[in-house]
Amino acid sequence: MTKKPQMKELNLAFRGNLIQLNKKAITKLVQHHMAHTTWDIMDVHNYHKNGNGWSGIGYNFWIGFDGTIYVGRGFNQGAHCLGYNDTTIGIGYQGHFDKQQMTDAQLKAGIALNAWLIGQLPNVQASDIVGHGDLGNTACPGKNFRMSELKKGVSNGAVEAPNQQVGSETVTNGSIVDYLNSIGKDASFSARKKYATEYGIDNYKGSANQNLELLHKMREGKPKASYIGKRVESKHNGQLRFYNKPSWSDKYVAGYLKEGYGFPDIVDKVKVGKGYQYKVKNSKGHIYYVTASKKYVRVE
Template sequence: MYIINSNLDFRELTYGNNPKMIILHHAEASSCSIQDIHSWHLNNGWSGCGYNYFIKKDGSIYKGRPDNAIGAHSLSYNGVSIGVCMEGRFNVEEVGNSQYNSLKELVLYLQNKYNINKIYAHRELNQTDCPGNNFPLSRIKKECLGANSLIESSSKQNKNYPGHLLKYNLNSFDANVKVIQNKLQNIGYSVGSRGVDGYFGDGTLLAVRCFQRDCSLMIDGIVGENTWNRIMRE
């Protein structure tokens, strides 16, 4: 596999990305280059290309934002993911063999490099239809997760809702709060400077509210059955 150095000139970047998942996108453009995307994102006021990699229809792979830089491609997940964008509009086009084969090779490489066993379409995490209805999502997951799919499945078999509301309380330790904090941290929602400590404080409250917002749940900062089950699906 050959990754082309795009030599993009970024504005100031923020570093500290800790990749735990790969998020797949399309450019929503039938014909474009990594330089086009870089220009579009600069015009948005961003540091530059928000994706870490870009794959042309001919299968050529271009380097975008550095892997260790915080991305700009998926709200609330930019600090825990690698963003891969494909040239094309996959609501009206199909992914060709050359492009798909390069995607698969790149995804396998990234999985091995960062020990990643989660692959998502952008639409699975945010309110969007990206990367389009014709994108071969189930195929890439099946072919790339392989044995890791068992790990992913087992990680989602978490304990059931504890039967009581989890809400703001600085004075009481709850092991269920610790479960929630750990899950939120793993999917990119910081629970604050105290970390995963089992106490439902300000950082956890903010993380829960942000998660509820992103998942179109009632934003009350309380972990009831609906919020619990939605977090456990991640």
């Protein structure tokens, strides 16, 4: 029996009680893409739950760009293939495979997961791996889904753990390069060096550790700007206006700052007209806006 691949359990909150599947009744393993270029498992879970009104994510399992396998509904009835949800397992893959390429890491993870599932389900074999479009009127899982490679890998027993390690300048499968390509960003060394600076990684040389750190930070979201959470105060020799909404209009002036006075917490920086303002919070948690010009304020 194929060894169970590593999976992540996120303890997703579902609405209502899920219905346990009868493993002997399962006849197909249905492969899907979400048809969205960036959404991860939490985005899909929230959309299926709050947008579609379902119990939660419809897929039984989910595979991210980097090959990480997540448990969705597991061996409970899914909501992924109309008319077949009680006799199939649905596997969702991050990405839009009419617009993007399926990553090598996803292929490896898909082979490992489907092979393991076949070992758990007595009436399923490699020929029962199908795309959503084989059972319904849809283009899912997209023209770039690597179905033949997936089936061949499962049939030949070519099962290996998805490579989630990141190499150096010649990074390999499941790497920062794979990830950047999958989301349509420039993956060249010069581009990665720029991203590294934005995410606070100094002296980027493309080492394995630096690439792993960059991949982790980019998957977490936008970089935290250096001014977030810091104090901003007026250095203007006079009264500096602050506002109760992002505006330069007199009618939205909330008050004035004397030199040396300010706000303890910068929340964000926003563009207002041709300039920028800091979105700030005072000690009571009230939100205001003040110029971000270095001519008038300092950040500490």
